[in-house]
Amino acid sequence: MKIALDPYMIRNVPLLELPSVVAELGYEWIELSPREDFIPFFRHPRVDDATVRKFRKALDSAGVGISSLLPLFRWSGPDEDARQAAVRYWKRSIQIAADLGVDSMISEFNGRPEDSDRSEAQFWKSLDELLPVFEREGIKLALEPHPDDFIENGYDAINLIRGINNPNVTFLYCAPHTFHIGNDAAGIIKYAGDLLTHVHLADAFDHTASSGNRYILNPPGTPARIHQHLDIGQGEVDFDELFRELRANGFDGTLTACVFAWEERAKESSVFMRDKIAEYLARWS
Numbered sequence: 001m002k003i004a005l006d007p008y009m010i011r012n013v014p015l016l017e018l019p020s021v022v023a024e025l026g027y028e029w030i031e032l033s034p035r036e037d038f039i040p041f042f043r044h045p046r047v048d049d050a051t052v053r054k055f056r057k058a059l060d061s062a063g064v065g066i067s068s069l070l071p072l073f074r075w076s077g078p079d080e081d082a083r084q085a086a087v088r089y090w091k092r093s094i095q096i097a098a099d100l101g102v103d104s105m106i107s108e109f110n111g112r113p114e115d116s117d118r119s120e121a122q123f124w125k126s127l128d129e130l131l132p133v134f135e136r137e138g139i140k141l142a143l144e145p146h147p148d149d150f151i152e153n154g155y156d157a158i159n160l161i162r163g164i165n166n167p168n169v170t171f172l173y174c175a176p177h178t179f180h181i182g183n184d185a186a187g188i189i190k191y192a193g194d195l196l197t198h199v200h201l202a203d204a205f206d207h208t209a210s211s212g213n214r215y216i217l218n219p220p221g222t223p224a225r226i227h228q229h230l231d232i233g234q235g236e237v238d239f240d241e242l243f244r245e246l247r248a249n250g251f252d253g254t255l256t257a258c259v260f261a262w263e264e265r266a267k268e269s270s271v272f273m274r275d276k277i278a279e280y281l282a283r284w285s
Contacts, residue, residue, distance in 0.1 A: 111150030
């Protein structure tokens with residue numbers, strides 16, 4: 001099992017210094033999420049081959065590995081020009097992963113929930129172009145349902161992944177999205193079975209509580225989604241239940257600390273999450 005850090009809260013650390021900083025925080029693995037100097041949100045990668053080689057050397061020197069790359073592109077959006085651009089960005093990102101020796105990538109379904117049929121059609125079109133590239137490079141892809149994607153429910157996402165019917169495509173459960181994707185962590189984890197290869201760990205509050213009045217959003221009826229990525233214990237996700245089901249499921253993939261809420265105490269939060277994950281795993285023995 002790999003315990004990884006999503007270093008988004010320390011994304012201002014220079015890329016080549018990042019591995020040593022992550023090592024100082026007690027992690028052996030990085031799940032590298034979007035950065036402006038590497039693979040930014042929704043745009044073409046910014047890193048050249050020379051920097052990729054330097055980054056790989058920095059990782060080796062620090063004794064830290066990349067568990068997964070996490071790019072986010074509009075590969076399922078209804079707009080065809082945006083989809084084609086996203087596929088182009090994906091292909092370069094897959095090459096970067098291969099050059100780093102990384103065998104796993106993570107992403108979201110993307111697309112638009114109010115135009116789910118069109119978004120799914122675009123998703124399949126992108127997969128037709130990209131799956132051969134993933135297969136050629138020996139890289140697996142883990143997908144997660146995300147608030148405001150064309151698929152938001154965990155069960156629906158697992159069914160779609162099963163429909164892809166490709167051993168290179170697996171499922172990611174994101175704990176801070178629990179209350180958006182079905183509010184049934186144990187059931188979704190059990191239903192995923194061997195498809196579950198990655199879990200994102202952070203806490204969140206149940207936005208549906210108090211008859212949906214915990215958060216008041218204006219104007220009334222806005223489709224905005226709200227959630228948090230907090231330290232474990234600061235929200236309402238049942239981590240005892242989640243870890244029990246992971247153990248029952250025989251989970252042996254990647255657990256990633258992905259807290260985003262505390263940039264002013266990013267290092268303290270990262271160390272806390274590392275220790276908290278270790279505490280839960282110790283109960284497995």
